[in-house]
Amino acid sequence: MLAARAQFAANGFEGATLRAIAADAGVDPALIRHFFGDKEGLFAATLILPTDRVRALIEAFEGGPTGIGERVTRHYLGLWDAEGSRETLTALARTAIGHDKAMDRFRDFLMSTVGREAAALVDQDRPQLRLNLAMAQLLGIALARYVVRTPPIVQASFEEVVAAVAPTVDHYLVGGLGPSRSVS
Amino acid sequence: MLAARAQFAANGFEGATLRAIAADAGVDPALIRHFFGDKEGLFAATLILPTDRVRALIEAFEGGPTGIGERVTRHYLGLWDAEGSRETLTALARTAIGHDKAMDRFRDFLMSTVGREAAALVDQDRPQLRLNLAMAQLLGIALARYVVRTPPIVQASFEEVVAAVAPTVDHYLVGGLGPSRSVS
Numbered sequence: 001m002l003a004a005r006a007q008f009a010a011n012g013f014e015g016a017t018l019r020a021i022a023a024d025a026g027v028d029p030a031l032i033r034h035f036f037g038d039k040e041g042l043f044a045a046t047l048i049l050p051t052d053r054v055r056a057l058i059e060a061f062e063g064g065p066t067g068i069g070e071r072v073t074r075h076y077l078g079l080w081d082a083e084g085s086r087e088t089l090t091a092l093a094r095t096a097i098g099h100d101k102a103m104d105r106f107r108d109f110l111m112s113t114v115g116r117e118a119a120a121l122v123d124q125d126r127p128q129l130r131l132n133l134a135m136a137q138l139l140g141i142a143l144a145r146y147v148v149r150t151p152p153i154v155q156a157s158f159e160e161v162v163a164a165v166a167p168t169v170d171h172y173l174v175g176g177l178g179p180s181r182s183v184s
Numbered sequence: 185m186l187a188a189r190a191q192f193a194a195n196g197f198e199g200a201t202l203r204a205i206a207a208d209a210g211v212d213p214a215l216i217r218h219f220f221g222d223k224e225g226l227f228a229a230t231l232i233l234p235t236d237r238v239r240a241l242i243e244a245f246e247g248g249p250t251g252i253g254e255r256v257t258r259h260y261l262g263l264w265d266a267e268g269s270r271e272t273l274t275a276l277a278r279t280a281i282g283h284d285k286a287m288d289r290f291r292d293f294l295m296s297t298v299g300r301e302a303a304a305l306v307d308q309d310r311p312q313l314r315l316n317l318a319m320a321q322l323l324g325i326a327l328a329r330y331v332v333r334t335p336p337i338v339q340a341s342f343e344e345v346v347a348a349v350a351p352t353v354d355h356y357l358v359g360g361l362g363p364s365r366s367v368s
Contacts (some may be wrong), residue, residue, distance in 0.1 A: 012284075014198035015283075093281065097277065097331060098278050098283070099282070100196075106332065111335065129336040129337065129339075129344075131336075132336040133348055136324040137352065138324070139328070140320040140322070140324020140325065140327070141320045141324065143281065143324070148281070148287060150291060150294060152312040153313065153316045164317055164356065164361045164362050167359075168321065168355060168356075172348065172352075175351075177344070177348045178346075178347020178350075178351075
């Protein structure tokens with residue numbers, strides 16, 4: 001699984017081959033096909049983050065509105081900052097955004113797992129919209145810092161990025177979403 | 185060029201073929217190779233957005249801090265919302281994020297053109313970091329709404345999204361970036 005994540009992260013979905021992943025893992029390609037079927041099945045399996053890390057992110061939504069933006073931002077970007085989960089998330093984002101079928105699975109995964117569970121924790125109007133706005137912000141920052149690697153965002157410290165982004169996540173999760181006239 | 189954009193948007197960089205693009209455009213593949221070299225050269229050419237639209241985005245940065253978040257958000261998401269430029273931007277984002285070489289070109293493009301020109305217009309400390317934070321936010325929202333298409337963000341109206349995101353762009357462009365202790 002580590003070999004698969006590394007291959008998807010480094011080479012994207014098209015560039016990664018079952019043969020190369022099998023060679024990295026020191027197993028026969030037929031073994032991978034036996035367990036995962038095809039490359040897409042293997043990719044779906046790499047989506048699964050360690051449970052304790054996902055749990056920590058969900059827990060960041062608990063504890064009330066004060067400081068929720070900072071807690072969620074720190075935990076989410078912390079996942080990207082940690083070796084191991086960074087590779088998984090990079091592979092997931094690059095593959096999902098670049099390929100239709102992988103994107104369908106990515107969207108289902110987002111909506112059915114982390115999204116549903118965390119949204120229930122936000123005691124606000126329109127929790128799904130709020131959660132998705134916050135996740136879109138966090139994904140955008142993570143892409144800029146860890147995938148596209150635009151220099152000004154790479155050069156800022158982790159703490160600077162958290163300090164800049166946390167008020168935004170507060171805004172989406174527990175703030176006013178905009179003029180009431182435009183909210184249907 | 186329209187055929188190339190449509191192919192890259194629909195099928196990604198790997199899935200698009202010069203042969204299919206040539207067929208769509210009603211020309212010989214050899215003609216495309218003559219003008220653009222290879223698929224990567226053709227992709228680079230599709231990055232070029234209509235000048236008047238880029239100009240409108242840069243103008244959104246002008247006019248002082250009051251309302252800058254709303255102007256920039258409206259113009260940027262307006263590019264994604266408009267047919268034609270939406271296909272270009274979708275192709276650009278999907279291809280760049282999924283492929284190393286295309287991403288290098290995408291980053292160079294960001295840093296050298298829109299980024300440099302617009303950052304000069306923001307009369308604040310750390311303009312490059314501010315601009316990149318704002319663009320990361322806008323890219324994240326655009327991906328959620330137009331590429332990944334998560335239902336809560338797709339179902340919100342354009343005006344609702346602008347109203348929710350504009351304060352964030354204000355925060356990054358002209359607000360406080362966080363506790364001064366953490367800003368080096």
